[in-house]
Amino acid sequence: MTTPASARTATLRIGTRGSRLARWQAEWVASALRERHPGLAVELIEIRTLGDRDRNSPLAAIGGTGVFTKEIQRAVLDGSVDVAVHSLKDLPTMGPAELVLAAVPPREEVADALIAPAHRTLEALPAGARVGTGSLRRRAQLLHRRPDLEVVTIRGNVETRLRQALDGAMDAIVLAWAGLHRLGLHGHVTERLAPPRFLPAVGQGALGIECRADDEGTRSLLAALDDPASHRAVVAERAALAELEGGCLIPMAAWGRDAEGGRLALDASVFDADGRRRVHAADSGPVDDPRGLGIRVASALRDRGAAELLGGSIRPPS
Numbered sequence: 001m002t003t004p005a006s007a008r009t010a011t012l013r014i015g016t017r018g019s020r021l022a023r024w025q026a027e028w029v030a031s032a033l034r035e036r037h038p039g040l041a042v043e044l045i046e047i048r049t050l051g052d053r054d055r056n057s058p059l060a061a062i063g064g065t066g067v068f069t070k071e072i073q074r075a076v077l078d079g080s081v082d083v084a085v086h087s088l089k090d091l092p093t094m095g096p097a098e099l100v101l102a103a104v105p106p107r108e109e110v111a112d113a114l115i116a117p118a119h120r121t122l123e124a125l126p127a128g129a130r131v132g133t134g135s136l137r138r139r140a141q142l143l144h145r146r147p148d149l150e151v152v153t154i155r156g157n158v159e160t161r162l163r164q165a166l167d168g169a170m171d172a173i174v175l176a177w178a179g180l181h182r183l184g185l186h187g188h189v190t191e192r193l194a195p196p197r198f199l200p201a202v203g204q205g206a207l208g209i210e211c212r213a214d215d216e217g218t219r220s221l222l223a224a225l226d227d228p229a230s231h232r233a234v235v236a237e238r239a240a241l242a243e244l245e246g247g248c249l250i251p252m253a254a255w256g257r258d259a260e261g262g263r264l265a266l267d268a269s270v271f272d273a274d275g276r277r278r279v280h281a282a283d284s285g286p287v288d289d290p291r292g293l294g295i296r297v298a299s300a301l302r303d304r305g306a307a308e309l310l311g312g313s314i315r316p317p318s
């Protein structure tokens with residue numbers, strides 16, 4: 001039997017990472033739930049992930065995909081929380097079968113953002129300028145356009161990375177527009193790196209809200225937060241990524257969105273590590289088959305040599 005929202009007495013517990021961005025996102029979900037379900041009690045439970053405990057190692061070295069999400073998923077599986085709120089970008093495509101992606105709320109802008117206090121734009125950066133990013137996808141796209149830049153690996157939360165550009169340790173950094181906007185830090189952005197010119201990561205700008213697949217009560221509460229257009233766009237992007245057997249650590253970019261004629265469109269690219277080579281594919285399909293579209297675009301990428309490019313890219317050691 002499904003428990004109607006109004007009949008629920010226990011507090012709905014939301015598991016979140018402790019970073020300011022993660023807490024903002026979980027708070028957003030909590031207030032949206034309270035708004036949709038008056039009387040519902042919701043609380044946040046902070047969970048430390050491997051990615052939070054080790055702030056210095058490159059992500060690829062500390063276990064690759066899922067370093068920000070596994071512990072939160074485990075808490076949902078063992079019942080210590082009911083709901084996990086993730087940045088969808090950080091959520092591996094292959095998750096535990098007992099969990100379901102119950103809702104994808106309206107997506108933020110998917111663009112990346114350049115913060116280059118002195119030079120303002122990618123074009124205007126001088127040769128040899130130091131640009132900080134921890135993302136292979138951003139690195140490859142930056143070097144694809146500007147092979148003369150020095151791309152420097154940086155890690156840390158949004159605020160830590162932003163400081164490195166503002167205090168002059170870097171000439172520029174690239175971050176997701178969405179995270180900066182949510183934290184009210186978008187005033188520092190000097191150039192928007194938006195598709196189709198600069199393609200985002202799979203799931204960028206979207207939240208992924210998970211719960212146990214057999215928890216009908218929670219599923220129906222979460223369904224009220226789902227935005228079907230955002231949901232199908234990320235399902236298409238994630239299907240393409242899964243089909244290429246990639247995680248968040250491969251230099252792949254994708255951009256799904258509703259397009260003209262009531263169709264769903266998907267662009268995707270993969271790069272080699274230094275951005276010299278790029279393989280691109282684009283297609284569209286009916287809105288009710290986002291997975292099919294993702295798989296078609298992935299096989300087009302494969303036909304154009306994607307596997308060969310990715311074979312030479314950095315992989316987690318284990």
Ligand SMILES: NCc1[nH]cc(CCC(=O)O)c1CC(=O)O
Nearest residue numbers: 087089175176178179204205206
């Ligand atoms: N990997 C970290 C991460 N995960 C989600 C976001 C930003 C928010 C989003 O893309 O939804 C960020 C920071 C960044 O890439 O700048």
